[in-house]
Amino acid sequence: MGYQINEEKVFNSGHAACPGCSEALAMRYIVNTLGPDTIGVVPPSCIAIISGPQPLSSMRMPVYQTTLEASAASATGIARALKAKGNDHTKVVAIAGDGGTYDIGFQSLSSAAERNEDFIYICLDNEGYMNTGAQKSSSTPYLAYTASTPAGKPTPKKNLAEIMAAHRIPYMATATTGYPEDLARKVAKAKGIRGLRFIVVLTPCLDGWGLADNAGPKVSRLAVETGVFPLYEVENGEHYTLNYGSKGTPINQYLSLQKRYRHLNQAQIEEIQIEVDNNWQRLHRKFST
Amino acid sequence: MNEKNNRILVNGNHAVAYGVKLAQPQVVPIYPITPQTPIVEKISEFQAAGEMVVELVTAESEHSAMAACITASLTGARVFTATASQGLMLMHEMLHYASGARAPIVMFNVNRTIGSPWGFWPDQTDSLAQRDTGWIHYYCEHGQESLDTVLQAYRVAEKVMLPAMVMHEAFYVSHALDIVEVPAQKDVDQYLPAFNPLHRLDPEIGESWGNTVNQEMFYRHRRDLGLAMESVIDVAQEADTEWQELTGRGYGIIEKYRCDDAELVIVTMGSMVGTARDAVDNLRMEGVPVGLLKVKLFRPFPTEAVRQALMSVPKVMVLDRNFAPGTGGFLHQELKAALYGVDDGPGVHGYLTGVGGTNISPNNIAALVREAMSTTPIASSVWKG
Numbered sequence: 163m164g165y166q167i168n169e170e171k172v173f174n175s176g177h178a179a180c181p182g183c184s185e186a187l188a189m190r191y192i193v194n195t196l197g198p199d200t201i202g203v204v205p206p207s208c209i210a211i212i213s214g215p216q217p218l219s220s221m222r223m224p225v226y227q228t229t230l231e232a233s234a235a236s237a238t239g240i241a242r243a244l245k246a247k248g249n250d251h252t253k254v255v256a257i258a259g260d261g262g263t264y265d266i267g268f269q270s271l272s273s274a275a276e277r278n279e280d281f282i283y284i285c286l287d288n289e290g291y292m293n294t295g296a297q298k299s300s301s302t303p304y305l306a307y308t309a310s311t312p313a314g315k316p317t318p319k320k321n322l323a324e325i326m327a328a329h330r331i332p333y334m335a336t337a338t339t340g341y342p343e344d345l346a347r348k349v350a351k352a353k354g355i356r357g358l359r360f361i362v363v364l365t366p367c368l369d370g371w372g373l374a375d376n377a378g379p380k381v382s383r384l385a386v387e388t389g390v391f392p393l394y395e396v397e398n399g400e401h402y403t404l405n406y407g408s409k410g411t412p413i414n415q416y417l418s419l420q421k422r423y424r425h426l427n428q429a430q431i432e433e434i435q436i437e438v439d440n441n442w443q444r445l446h447r448k449f450s451t
Numbered sequence: 452m453n454e455k456n457n458r459i460l461v462n463g464n465h466a467v468a469y470g471v472k473l474a475q476p477q478v479v480p481i482y483p484i485t486p487q488t489p490i491v492e493k494i495s496e497f498q499a500a501g502e503m504v505v506e507l508v509t510a511e512s513e514h515s516a517m518a519a520c521i522t523a524s525l526t527g528a529r530v531f532t533a534t535a536s537q538g539l540m541l542m543h544e545m546l547h548y549a550s551g552a553r554a555p556i557v558m559f560n561v562n563r564t565i566g567s568p569w570g571f572w573p574d575q576t577d578s579l580a581q582r583d584t585g586w587i588h589y590y591c592e593h594g595q596e597s598l599d600t601v602l603q604a605y606r607v608a609e610k611v612m613l614p615a616m617v618m619h620e621a622f623y624v625s626h627a628l629d630i631v632e633v634p635a636q637k638d639v640d641q642y643l644p645a646f647n648p649l650h651r652l653d654p655e656i657g658e659s660w661g662n663t664v665n666q667e668m669f670y671r672h673r674r675d676l677g678l679a680m681e682s683v684i685d686v687a688q689e690a691d692t693e694w695q696e697l698t699g700r701g702y703g704i705i706e707k708y709r710c711d712d713a714e715l716v717i718v719t720m721g722s723m724v725g726t727a728r729d730a731v732d733n734l735r736m737e738g739v740p741v742g743l744l745k746v747k748l749f750r751p752f753p754t755e756a757v758r759q760a761l762m763s764v765p766k767v768m769v770l771d772r773n774f775a776p777g778t779g780g781f782l783h784q785e786l787k788a789a790l791y792g793v794d795d796g797p798g799v800h801g802y803l804t805g806v807g808g809t810n811i812s813p814n815n816i817a818a819l820v821r822e823a824m825s826t827t828p829i830a831s832s833v834w835k836g
Contacts, residue, residue, distance in 0.1 A: 199654050203522070215663040224652045226522060227661030229544060235515035239478065239522030239530075240652060242506040246477035246528050252654055270518070273511030 165347040169194035177220035179212045184339045184365035184378040185286050186212055189221075189257065191342055192284055192363075195349040196253055198222050201244075203237045203256040205230045205267065208293045209286060231266040233258045234274035237281040245280070253353060254281035260301035261291045263362075264320050271360075275329035278357045282349075285360070288367035289319070296370040303390075304437060305430055307422040308370075314425060318437065323362055323396075330399030332357040337393060338364035340382030344393055344405055351395075364391045372421020384416040389442035394449070402448040413438055457633040463624040466594030466631045467533070467559050467617075468493035470601035472503050473639040474557070476531040478523035480508035480516035485571055486621045487535040487561045494531075513538035517545035517558075524554035525660060527651040529605070532556070535621070536563035539577045543584070546614075550585025550676060552660055555608035555615070555646075557601060558586075562721065563621040564807055572808020573620035575721055575773040579749075579781040585676055587615035587683055588750035590720040594619075594629045599700055600747075602634075606643050606690045611679045620772070621808070623722040638697050680751045687748055704753045707760050709735060710742030715824055716761060716797075717816065718786055719770040720746040723805060727770065730816035741820050746782065754789045761790060767797045768823040770816070771832065772805035779803065779832025787830075801832035809836060 172193040179186035185208055193200065202225040204210045210227050214220045228236035237256040244252055258267055263285040271283060290308050291297040297310040301322070305314040327334045332355050337345040345363060352359040366373060366381045373381055385391040389408030396402050413435045417423040426434075461469070467490050471479075481491040497503040506523075510516040513534050520530045534542065539560050549556055560578050564570035578588060589604060591597040597619045604615040619625060650658055664672065687704050695701025709731050710716055717727045724745045734741045744760055744767075746753070761767055767790070771780025778784055783801030790796045800823045805811040819835060 201526075201652050201654065210662060213659075213662055215665075216659070216668065219659055219662075222657070223654055224657060225659040225662065226525065226652055227659075228518060228522070229548060232515060232518035232545070235480075235510065235518035236522045238508055238510075238515075239480070239519035239524075240526050242478045242508055242519070243523040243526035243528035243530075246506045246523075247526070269511055270515045273515060276511075277509065 165343045167191070167343055167346040168350070170197040172196070172198050172222045174220050174222070177212045177214060179208070180368060182368055182375040182378055184367070184382065185209060185288070187339045187342070187378070188286055188345065188363050188365050191346045192255070192257065192349050193221055193223065195346050196255055196353055199251060200253045200255055201240050202226070203228055203233050203240065203254070205233045205258050205262040207259040207262055209257050209259060211293070230262050232270055233262055233267050234271040234283060237283065238274050238279045241279055241281045256281060256283045258285055259293070260285060260287040260289060261299045264301045264322050265299050272329065275326060275331050275358045275360070278331065280356055282352050282359045282361070285322070285362045286365045287362050288365050288370060290367070290370050292367045292370040304434060305423070305426060307425060326360045327396040327399050331360060333359040333395070333397055335361045335395040336364070336391065337361055338382045338385060338391060340379045340386065341393060341406060348395065370422070372424070373419060377419055381416065381419050384411065384419070387411040388413050388416045389438050390416060392442065392445060394445070404449045407446070408442045457635065458630055459633060460628055461594065461631055462489065462626050462628050463594035463597055463619050464489035464561065464626065465493050466598040467601060468497070469631070469633050470598035471531050472497050473634060473636060474529065474531065474602055474605050474643060476505060477528040478506045478508065478519070478530045480510050480519040480532050482510050482513045482516045482534070482538060484513070484535050484538040486563060486625045487533045487538070487559070489625070490533040490559055513541045514545060517542040517549065520556045521545065521549045521552055521554045522652070524556050525552055525652050527646070527648055527653070529646040530556050531558070533559040533561070535561040536565050536577050539581060540565060543581065546581055546584035546586060549614045553612040553676070555612050557604045557608055558614070558616045559601065560616050560618050561621055561625045562618050570807065571621060573623050573722060573772065573805070574807055575618065575620070575781070576775070578616060578618050579773050581616070582750055582781065585613065585680070586750060587613055588748070589615065589617045590747060590749055591617060591619040591624070592722060592724045592745070593624060595631045595700070596702060597624070598631055598633070599694060599698070599702070602639060602643060603687070603690045603694055607683060607687050609646055610686050611682055613679050613683070618721065620722045634698055642693065642697055683751050684753055702747050704748035705756050705760060706745040706747065708743040708745065710744065710760065710764070712740055713742035713764055714740045715766040715768055715820060716742045716744050716764045717768050717770060717820065718744045718746065718782065720749065720782060721772065723770050723772055723811065726811060726813055727816055729813040730820065733813055734817055734820060739820065752785055752789065757786070757789045758793055761797055762793050764797045766800070766823060768800045768802065768820060770802055770804045774803055774806045783832045798828040800828045802835040803832050804835050
């Protein structure tokens with residue numbers, strides 16, 4: 163895409179993320195793109211751990227830690243107070259995990275989207291409650307092992323990107339850490355828009371997914387190339403733009419790097435391949451208009 | 452409204468809304484629930500008519516409304532919300548978060564039964580079950596007091612940096628019409644300076660709030676919260692005294708009514724106070740030496756003032772329109788604790804009256820007084836209809 167990442171130093175080293183953590187990488191591009199005139203909201207999560215224990219902080223911006231279900235409501239309060247005080251320059255960003263977004267935080271997020279509140283909501287999606295030891299969330303994919311689905315999850319991942327697009331918010335995008343220029347460009351684009359902007363960022367969890375310490379970026383790229391997680395943008399719920407889609411890479415190349423899928427037999431792998439192909443074809447039809 | 456004296460005929464909830472308008476909150480997250488709704492409807496009307504400049508957030512739940520109140524307050528805005536019953540129950544988690552964040556939110560709660568089963572009746576169990584959440588609690592007797600107390604609550608909350616909830620009861624007060632005097636905006640502005648907190652979420656200041664602390668920091672934080680709560684007794688007394696100087700209306704943190712030479716003092720709060728006043732007047736006419744103690748400030752509990760008021764009284768009769776299964780009436784518990792260790796302190800009867808909204812008349816109370824005067828109190832609360 164030829165996008166030149168333009169970072170302001172907001173995120174710093176010395177934080178408490180695991181070595182090789184995708185979330186820390188995502189946070190770097192998110193907050194360094196937003197810049198220091200930003201107020202952050204994070205719920206209890208690895209993101210809060212990375213933000214740092216009081217009185218320390220990994221980010222040179224104010225961060226408010228809310229409850230797990232209230233990120234969007236808490237961001238609403240800040241955005242409205244800034245407006246009431248006549249501040250039209252400070253950005254508000256909520257950064258929450260998939261448990262705090264797809265599950266317990268969904269009610270307040272849906273309402274904030276319906277009201278078109280003026281903040282950016284970023285979901286760092288690692289497909290489970292990884293901070294509490296890798297339990298299933300509604301973002302966990304079909305047949306993936308978690309501590310609460312030891313035989314594999316029997317139902318598919320919730321399609322939050324399409325649900326958020328259906329709210330007809332000004333901007334919805336998917337991104338992942340294996341494509342840092344794409345991620346940074348989307349954050350920069352969101353920064354320049356008013357209203358509720360939502361970006362879901364696939365962030366492979368080394369521990370929760372059972373990955374090698376250096377496998378985060380590779381698995382992230384394979385998620386896109388296999389069609390598991392296409393990168394695209396939707397404006398006002400209608401205008402779809404594809405950034406990076408399936409290259410037809412066989413699903414097994416993605417699954418075989420992850421211990422959470424090692425219990426699968428050949429028939430199950432083929433079943434996942436069919437599901438991924440169907441999802442990709444269904445999504446692809448939206449780009450033709 | 453009569454322009455000359457600003458006296459209007461309104462129900463209790465609309466009186467609250469007039470008080471809120473005078474406080475000029477900048478952010479008001481709202482969610483409807485009976486019997487609170489007329490408060491936020493009136494505020495919405497004020498905004499639509501241009502009489503209030505305020506960010507209204509039509510949240511999808513009381514939980515989110517309170518979450519937005521906390522952060523708006525931490526960003527340096529004055530905030531207000533109102534709720535009742537199940538709405539307050541849903542907020543419970545965020546009530547602790549608000550006091551922990553030292554956010555001086557003012558909230559109005561209209562006391563209503565909590566389910567199940569479903570009911571809409573006056574009962575104070577909803578807010579009393581929140582007594583340990585670190586909020587200042589006020590109980591009001593009528594619409595005028597509710598209006599005045601909202602403004603006092605802002606004054607106190609913003610001085611000690613703790614949230615405050617103000618209560619009156621469903622229908623008896625919330626929907627009953629009464630003549631209410633609306634203070635002048637200039638008087639309120641003088642009484643309640645603009646909210647400008649030293650610490651706030653602001654990139655130019657660069658302070659954060661809420662992330663993990665160690666045990667020692669948590670301990671100190673709780674201790675400081677407790678010290679702030681203790682300071683409310685004096686601050687609330689002062690706020691009431693100054694309000695009285697400004698408007699001619701004062702309530703105290705407690706009120707002693709006809710307690711001179713009383714052999715029994717009724718202790719209660721909320722709408723029951725008005726009924727008890729009538730009962731006391733009737734009994735005094737008959738020569739029965741009875742008085743009334745109204746508890747207006749419930750958190751922090753005005754222990755010292757209550758001890759001073761009751762230490763030389765032979766008997767106390769607490770009336771609770773609320774119920775905690777396993778311990779009884781909330782106010783009964785508080786009174787027993789407050790009077791513990793007072794030499795020759797009064798015997799304390801605890802009566803559960805009006806729980807679930809049943810009607811209690813002055814005659815009912817008079818009969819209870821006679822019974823209490825001739826019997827020995829027991830430790831637990833007794834059901835009396």
